[in-house]
Amino acid sequence: MKRPAELERLLGYQIQMVHLDFDSNARDVLAPFGLTPVRFTALLLIDANPGCDQTALGRALSVNRSSAMKLVNGLEQAGLVERRAGRDLRTNALHLTDEGVAAIAAVRERLTESETRLASRLDAHEQEVLQSLLAKLQRRRAARG
Amino acid sequence: MKRPAELERLLGYQIQMVHLDFDSNARDVLAPFGLTPVRFTALLLIDANPGCDQTALGRALSVNRSSAMKLVNGLEQAGLVERRAGRDLRTNALHLTDEGVAAIAAVRERLTESETRLASRLDAHEQEVLQSLLAKLQRRRAARG
DNA sequence: TATTGTTATACTCTATAACTATA
DNA sequence: TATAGTTATAGAGTATAACAATA
Numbered sequence: 661m662k663r664p665a666e667l668e669r670l671l672g673y674q675i676q677m678v679h680l681d682f683d684s685n686a687r688d689v690l691a692p693f694g695l696t697p698v699r700f701t702a703l704l705l706i707d708a709n710p711g712c713d714q715t716a717l718g719r720a721l722s723v724n725r726s727s728a729m730k731l732v733n734g735l736e737q738a739g740l741v742e743r744r745a746g747r748d749l750r751t752n753a754l755h756l757t758d759e760g761v762a763a764i765a766a767v768r769e770r771l772t773e774s775e776t777r778l779a780s781r782l783d784a785h786e787q788e789v790l791q792s793l794l795a796k797l798q799r800r801r802a803a804r805g
Numbered sequence: 806m807k808r809p810a811e812l813e814r815l816l817g818y819q820i821q822m823v824h825l826d827f828d829s830n831a832r833d834v835l836a837p838f839g840l841t842p843v844r845f846t847a848l849l850l851i852d853a854n855p856g857c858d859q860t861a862l863g864r865a866l867s868v869n870r871s872s873a874m875k876l877v878n879g880l881e882q883a884g885l886v887e888r889r890a891g892r893d894l895r896t897n898a899l900h901l902t903d904e905g906v907a908a909i910a911a912v913r914e915r916l917t918e919s920e921t922r923l924a925s926r927l928d929a930h931e932q933e934v935l936q937s938l939l940a941k942l943q944r945r946r947a948a949r950g
Numbered sequence: 951t952a953t954t955g956t957t958a959t960a961c962t963c964t965a966t967a968a969c970t971a972t973a
Numbered sequence: 974t975a976t977a978g979t980t981a982t983a984g985a986g987t988a989t990a991a992c993a994a995t996a
Contacts, residue, residue, distance in 0.1 A: 661865040664853035666913070667846065671924050671932070672827035674939040676842070679824040680867065681943070682817035697821070698986090701812065708809035715954065720806040722825065727987055729956065750954040750995050768811070779816050781942055787816070790938045794819040797926055797935070798826070843963090860977060872964055874979065895972050895977040 682778060689774050693767055694738055698723075700771075702731055703756065703764055706741060711753040713746055735760070827923060834919050838912055839883055843868075845916075847876055848901065848909055851886060856898040858891055880905075 667673045686697050695703075698721060705720050706712060718728030732754065735741040740760035743752040756764075779787055812818045831842050840848075843866060850865050851857060863873030877899065880886040885905035888897040901909075924932055 661850060661857065661861055662853045664849040667849055668940075670916070670920060671936065671939075672831055672842075672920055673846075674936060674943070675820065675824050675827050678939050678942050679820050682820050686817055696985095697817075701818075704809040704812055705806060708807045712806065713954075716806055723986090724988065725953095725955070726957085726989080730986085746954090748954090748996065752955075771815070775815060775817055779942070782938060786938055786941070789934065790942070791816065791819060793927060793931055793935045793938070794816075794823050795813075796931070797823050797924070798819070858977070868963090869965065870978070871966080871980085875963080891977090893973070893977090897978075 682775070685774055685778055686771065689771050690767060693763060695763070695767065699731065699735060700764075700767060702735060703740060703760055706754045707756055707761070707764060710755050711744075711746075713751040713753065715751075717754060827920070830919055830923055831916065834916050835912065838908060840908070840912065844876065844880060845909075845912060847880060848885060848905055851899045852901055852906070852909060855900050856889075856891075858896040859899065862899060 683697060686700075690696055690700055702717060702721060705717060709716070714728045714732055715725050717732070718725055721728070721731075723731070732741060732743070732752075736743060739757055740763055742755055742757050744755055746753040782790060828842060831845075835841055835845055847862060847866060850862060854861070859873045859877055860870050862877070863870055866873070866876075868876070877886060877888070877897075881888060884902055885908055887900055887902050889900055891898040927935060
C-alpha cells in the first residue's frame with residue numbers, strides 16, 4: 661500500500677504511528693502482569709499521590725468518575741490497590757497494597773528495557789532532543805466529567 | 806495530582822500524552838464530517854491506492870479483515886466509498902466516490918490549520934527536527950489478521 | 951445545591967471463529 | 974488448501990444518566 665504524501669506531512673499522523681509502536685509494545689510487556697498502560701499509569705499516580713480519591717485519579721487519566729470506578733475495581737480485585745476511609749464520608753482514599761508496590765517494581769525494569777530497545781533507532785543526543793521537544797509540545801489537558 | 810517522575814522519563818508516556826492532544830483535536834475537527842481519524846486515514850489510503858481490496862486496507866490500518874469490513878461498510882453507507890468488481894470474484898475494489906473526494910478536500914484545510922495551531926508551541930526549526938526524529942523512530946508495523 | 955461514589959445501560963471499536971465462494 | 978469477504982458473537986473501554994449519601 662502506498663502511503664499518501666499528505667499523511668506523512670501531518671504531525672499528528674507521525675505521532676500516531678510512533679504511539680502505536682510504543683503502545684503495543686507496552687501492552688505486550690504489561691499483559692503478563694495483568695496490566696494495561698492505563699492501569700499501570702494509575703498505579704504510578706496512586707504511588708505518587710497516596711490517599712487520592714477516585715475522581716482526582718480519573719481526572720489525571722482523562723476519564724470520568726464512572727470509568728475511574730471500574731478501573732479501581734479492577735485494581736482492587738487484583739489486590740494491587742485498596743480503598744481506605746477518605747477525608748470525608750463520601751470519598752475513598754486510594755493506596756497501593758504491598759502487592760501493588762511490588763508490581764510496579766517488577767514491571768519497571770522490563771518496561772524501561774523494552775523502551776530503550778525501541779528508542780535505539782535514535783542516538784543518545786537525538787533521544788534527548790526528542791524528549792525535550794515532546795515536553796515542550798505538551799499542554800495540560802482539560803478535565804472531563 | 807503530582808506526576809510521578811518515573812512517568813516523565815518514559816518516552817512512551819511523553820508520546821502518549823502528545824498523541825492524546827493531537828488525537829482529541831483531530832476527533833473534534835473530523836466529527837462534524839462524520840469522520841474519525843481511522844476513517845479519514847482510510848479515505849486517504851483509498852485515494853492513494855484506488856482499487857485496493859479490504860484486506861490490504863485493513864493491513865495498512867493494522868486491523869483485521871472483519872474490522873476492515875465494518876469500516877468500509879460505514880464509509881459506503883456514508884456515500885464516501887464504493888465497492889466495485891475486483892481483480893477476481895472474491896475481492897472488492899475500493900474507490901472513492903465524488904463525495905469522498907470532496908470530503909477529503911473539505912477536511913484537509915481545517916485539519917492542517919488546527920494542527921498548525923497545536924504545533925505552534927514549537928518554532929519552524931523545532932517542528933522540522935521533531936518530524937524527522939519521529940520519522941526515524943518509526944518502524945513498519947507487522948500485519949494482523 | 952454541589953460533590954463522591956455507585957449502578958445500570960448503551961455505544962464504539964476490535965477480535966475470534968466459523969461459513970461461503972472463489973482461487 | 975488457501976484466500977477474500979462475510980456474519981455472528983463476545984470482550985474491552987468508555988460514556989451518559991440517574992440515585993444515595995454526604996457536604
